[in-house]
Amino acid sequence: MTSYSVFIIDASSRQPVEAELLDTIGERQLLDWQFQWRRTLETYLRRLADNGVTRQGLNWPQSWHWDWRAKVDEVRGLLGHTGYSVICRDVTQGMMRLDLVSRTARLDGQAGKPLVYIDYLEIAPWNWHESYADPPLYRGIGQVLIRTAIQRSFDEGFHGRVGLHSLPQAVTFYEHCGFTNLGTNPNEYRGLLAYFEITTEQARAFL
Numbered sequence: 001m002t003s004y005s006v007f008i009i010d011a012s013s014r015q016p017v018e019a020e021l022l023d024t025i026g027e028r029q030l031l032d033w034q035f036q037w038r039r040t041l042e043t044y045l046r047r048l049a050d051n052g053v054t055r056q057g058l059n060w061p062q063s064w065h066w067d068w069r070a071k072v073d074e075v076r077g078l079l080g081h082t083g084y085s086v087i088c089r090d091v092t093q094g095m096m097r098l099d100l101v102s103r104t105a106r107l108d109g110q111a112g113k114p115l116v117y118i119d120y121l122e123i124a125p126w127n128w129h130e131s132y133a134d135p136p137l138y139r140g141i142g143q144v145l146i147r148t149a150i151q152r153s154f155d156e157g158f159h160g161r162v163g164l165h166s167l168p169q170a171v172t173f174y175e176h177c178g179f180t181n182l183g184t185n186p187n188e189y190r191g192l193l194a195y196f197e198i199t200t201e202q203a204r205a206f207l
Contacts (some may be wrong), residue, residue: 001026008138011127021085025072025085028092033068045064080100080102083096088138093127096121096149098117105163109199110199146177146206159203160200160203160204163198166194168194
């Protein structure tokens with residue numbers, strides 16, 4: 001396990017805060033997810049339900065059912081799959097799972113070339129936008145993880161190429177990160193998730 005120093009933003013003071021980037025999703029991170037993320041999420045979901053928001057509603061968090069322990073166990077020991085975590089003040093603030101071997105690029109000019117595929121990326125619920133929860137604690141965690149995926153792509157010799165399928169609620173985030181939206185495919189994820197990809201030039205611009 002390797003640790004890197006990164007910076008995220010304290011949402012209240014708008015000042016940078018030092019955080020830790022781990023090149024793994026370990027048991028400590030899974031315990032944080034199980035006992036802190038989930039409890040906070042349950043509070044938010046009850047609040048939404050009390051306000052008449054249903055699971056089918058646009059304001060219901062679309063990653064509410066994600067099970068990070070299952071996601072880690074699914075690829076445990078498999079070469080070409082890895083995870084990253086962002087830790088701040090001894091609490092896990094975000095996690096990401098990457099696939100380094102199974103996907104290739106689709107954009108014109110790089111179609112068929114290898115890329116880093118982001119299987120899952122999620123930040124702790126107390127860092128979500130105000131429409132879901134209380135004012136967020138930290139900002140910039142998603143950008144740190146995107147930067148990490150891009151850098152891993154360069155390290156693997158994939159020239160910064162990264163792809164992913166986005167939940168509808170995250171589309172604007174990936175567009176702001178400079179990804180190209182290739183739209184949905186009825187043969188993938190029941191046609192519900194748009195596919196995004198970033199080119200070498202876009203990746204360098206983001207970095």
